[in-house]
Every structure is written in structure tokens, then in C-alpha cells.
Amino acid sequence: MSTKLKRTLVSYRFDDVIGCEEVITGWFWRTEVTRVWLIEQGCSNLLLKKCRVVSGDQRKRFQYDLTEKIAKETKRPKRVLVMINPNGGNRTARKDFRNIVEPVFRLSGMTMDIIFSGYPGHLIDVTKSYDFTNTDGVVVLGGDGTYHEVLKVLMRKRQEEQNVDINDPNAALSPLNIPFGLIPTGSRSHWAENHTGSQDVLTAALNIIQVVSSWMLLFESLAQYHYNAKVTFHTSVMERRNTETNETEIFVADRKLTGYTSYTSDTVVFNRKLWDMLFLNGHGIYNGKALVDPSRMFVPKPSMFSCFVLFDTISPGSVRQFYKHFFETTYMDELSNVMDVLHAQGVTMELSECLDDVNQDVTTAKRPVMIDGEIYEVESPTFQIWYKLDVVRVFSSYL
Structure with a gap:
């Protein structure tokens, strides 16, 4: 009696391919293979990192062609500014970046400018002085407070460049010209959960690689x-x-x-x-x-x-x-x-x-x-809150 095994074909979009790496397997017979790292949907809005192994004579050609296709067919950021608040929440931002975020970003081909906050207001100073000309995105590791610090400076900087009065409720705000991403490592990360469906670090990082960017909907x-x-x-x-x-x-x-x-x-x-x-x-x-x-x-x-x-x-x-x-x-x-x-x-x-x-x-x-989860002390007893559309673009495949 013989048994035939049915082979199941699984297809992936180019946006779901994180990247490729060459590794050597085996203890006695050493064999070079290509690992293709992929994004798969998990439960509860989680995104998972999965591996498929490619071997054989055409392996290197396949790896080269796939890498070229990803570069042409996807719009993932090539260079991002990564700002990290190592002291927020349970102080895991530094470890989460080194162990989770940085490996998948490098695997995807991104280059990074990495800045760790060294003192209160450090990321504000960086945002004010940084040249964003060749930057495809801003990624913040922290909580809602860190997100507010950076985004507020970016918004004011953009409006000043375009001569927009940010205090005029009838003014058409000039949209930020680079997408924004938050990876939740702070004590409160409501913003990240709203835009990725979870507070999982890997899921937030993979949302940035998938780069189905959406306009942020203000506000809570x-x-x-x-x-x-x-x-x-x-x-x-x-x-x-x-x-x-x-x-x-x-x-x-x-x-x-x-x-x-x-x-x-x-x-x-x-x-x-x-x-x-x-x-x-x-x-x-x-x-x-x-x-x-x-x-x-x-x-x-x-x-x-x-x-x-x-x-x-x-x-x-x-x-x-x-x-x-x-x-x-x-x-x-x-x-x-x-x-x-x-x-x-x-x-x-x-x-x-x-x-x-x-x-x-x-x-x-x-x-x-x-x-958005951050408490402000209102300076005046009279103030206004207005809903503005198409102002901040976020990395999100969830929305």
C-alpha cells in the first residue's frame, strides 16, 4: 500500500516578505540555504514572523530576484529615524529594540539613524534640529507621552515651514510629509493599540515593514x-x-x-x-x-x-x-x-x-x-479642540 502526500501551495504578497538571509545548516554535512522571513497573520491582530527555507542550485538566483522584486514592488521605507525612550514604562525599550525591532528592520533592508533619549526633552531637541530631507519615516519606541513629544514638534515645525497659523481653527494644516510609527514600550500605548490592534512590539515593527500607511484619525x-x-x-x-x-x-x-x-x-x-x-x-x-x-x-x-x-x-x-x-x-x-x-x-x-x-x-x-492617553494642563480656561483629516500619516496595515 502506498500513500501520496498532497502538497499545499501557499502564496504571499511581496509586502509580506521581510527579507532573506543565507545560513549554513547541518553538523557533519554543511549545507548553505536561504531563509525567507515572512509576515503571517496571527490571532488577536498579532503579526507573526515565520521562516521558509529554500535550497538547491537555483537558491542564490531566487534570493537575488526576490530581493530585487521587493525593492521594486513595495513602498517600504529605506531610511528611518528611530528615537528610543529607554526609561519609559518597564524600561524594556533598549532590549526590545536590539532583540526584536532592529533585526527585522535590518532584514528588510532599512537603514536607521538610531537615537536614545539621554535626558528629559532630548527627543524634542533632536526633532527640532534633525534634517528629515532623506528620511522615509519616523519610528518612536516609547509610550503615548514620547509620541506626543515628537509629533507635536513635527507638526509645529511643518506648519512654520509652510507659514500656517497652527492656532487658527479654520486653517488648513499642512500634512506631515513623512509617515510616523510608534512601537509600544511605554507605560501607556493607547495610540499604538489603536493603529496596530495590539500592544505587541513585533506586530508594531512588522506594520512598519508592511507599510500600508493610513492617515491618522485624531483624537481621543x-x-x-x-x-x-x-x-x-x-x-x-x-x-x-x-x-x-x-x-x-x-x-x-x-x-x-x-x-x-x-x-x-x-x-x-x-x-x-x-x-x-x-x-x-x-x-x-x-x-x-x-x-x-x-x-x-x-x-x-x-x-x-x-x-x-x-x-x-x-x-x-x-x-x-x-x-x-x-x-x-x-x-x-x-x-x-x-x-x-x-x-x-x-x-x-x-x-x-x-x-x-x-x-x-x-x-x-x-x-x-x-x-491620546497623555494628560495636559490647560493654560487657559477657554480652549478649542478641532478634528483635522489627512494631517499625519501612520505605518499601519491594521486600519
Whole structure:
């Protein structure tokens, strides 16, 4: 009896090929082979590094032709600036770079300018003075704080070069001309997780090699204190007549709003005490119902962001219920009496006082706002947040 083994053919895109290396195998009979390193999809959005071995008389020709094809058929960066914060999070950035990131970058044919942060603000100084003329990308190893440091300088530098007033909300920001990548080694890496689907170091590095770049969708912001505030949302407002009550109701993205003070056709004003406000990328309203669903929110180029406004009347039980819905991706309809949800293009905040502090001297100074996981102290009681599209390009095959 004989058994025939069926050979399975597996095809890969050129973007999925990291690179090739020659190695010698065997203890007694030494044989030269070519290892082809590939990117394969794992579970939970992880990307895996896999090896296929090529041997035989045509091995070197195959390796040469494949390397040439990758160079011509892919758009992966040839030269990147790598900035590393070795002291962030659990202090693994240096080891993660040497053991994981650097080997796959070199295998892919990238050349790197490598800079380790030596003091607070070091990467800011580097970004201000660095010549990006021949750089195809910026890669940061760190957390949300390191990402903000570098990106903020890059954005200001770009706008100054193009004579754009970055403080004018109506100004068309000039897009960054190089893609940006974050490899998560800090204490908080929400940004990396949003754009690669995980907080895995290898996955983030392989996203940069695959180089399916996407425009970054700003932003996530969270104010964590009770405030007396006037909040103006810049959005499209629709009026509808309720035939049963004969009253006029207002809607944003098919969701009826309550708790507002006034409105126009393109603004809604809330003038009351707020417990929390959460701004998220993309759309959080579906058929008039509030839902946080990252798989649907991160659509290509959403025109607005979603704002979840939690009023000071919310109970601890409702807070727990809100976050339960948030993490379980379920509708939040029963919370409509303590929160509102809007789609908006911009927000104007006028903070009068923080109600969590008795000491008024401290109150006027403490206005913390979290943006993309990083906490900022707001210098003025009045500030604006605007949603801008096509400004920062990121290395991501996940979005």
C-alpha cells in the first residue's frame, strides 16, 4: 500500500516578505540555504514572523530576484529615524529594540539613524534640529507621552515651514510629509493599540515593514474632573417636530439631544456641570443609538469625531454601566438621562471652575485634559479642540 502526500501551495504578497538571509545548516554535512522571513497573520491582530527555507542550485538566483522584486514592488521605507525612550514604562525599550525591532528592520533592508533619549526633552531637541530631507519615516519606541513629544514638534515645525497659523481653527494644516510609527514600550500605548490592534512590539515593527500607511484619525480626549463649563459643539443640527407633543426636538446624526442650553444650525451649546467628556475617533452613533465599536468607528476618513458627554448627575452605578457598555461593545440607550452623544467637527470649552477642589488657588491652575492617553494642563480656561483629516500619516496595515 502506498500513500501520496498532497502538497499545499501557499502564496504571499511581496509586502509580506521581510527579507532573506543565507545560513549554513547541518553538523557533519554543511549545507548553505536561504531563509525567507515572512509576515503571517496571527490571532488577536498579532503579526507573526515565520521562516521558509529554500535550497538547491537555483537558491542564490531566487534570493537575488526576490530581493530585487521587493525593492521594486513595495513602498517600504529605506531610511528611518528611530528615537528610543529607554526609561519609559518597564524600561524594556533598549532590549526590545536590539532583540526584536532592529533585526527585522535590518532584514528588510532599512537603514536607521538610531537615537536614545539621554535626558528629559532630548527627543524634542533632536526633532527640532534633525534634517528629515532623506528620511522615509519616523519610528518612536516609547509610550503615548514620547509620541506626543515628537509629533507635536513635527507638526509645529511643518506648519512654520509652510507659514500656517497652527492656532487658527479654520486653517488648513499642512500634512506631515513623512509617515510616523510608534512601537509600544511605554507605560501607556493607547495610540499604538489603536493603529496596530495590539500592544505587541513585533506586530508594531512588522506594520512598519508592511507599510500600508493610513492617515491618522485624531483624537481621543478625556477631562477627568467635575467642571462648571460652557461647551459649544460645532456640528450639523437638525430640527424635527414631534407630532405627539407638538414640540420641536433637535437631532445630531439621528440622535435626539437633551440637556442642551441653546443651538443653531451648526452649533449646540451645553452650559452646565459636567462629570466627564470622552472624545473618540470616528462615528459612535448608529441608527440614533450610542455605541463604541472600534471595528466600525475607524472607517476611512470619517468626517467627524464622537463626543460622549457625561453630566454631573450621573450615579456611580451608571458610571460602571457606561464603562461596561464601553468595553463590551453594547448600546448605551438606557443612559440617555445622564449623558448625551454627539458627532462634531470641533469643540469650544469655557471652564469656569473645577468643582473637585476646595482651594480656589489650586482650582484655577488645575485643568487637566487627556489627549491620546497623555494628560495636559490647560493654560487657559477657554480652549478649542478641532478634528483635522489627512494631517499625519501612520505605518499601519491594521486600519
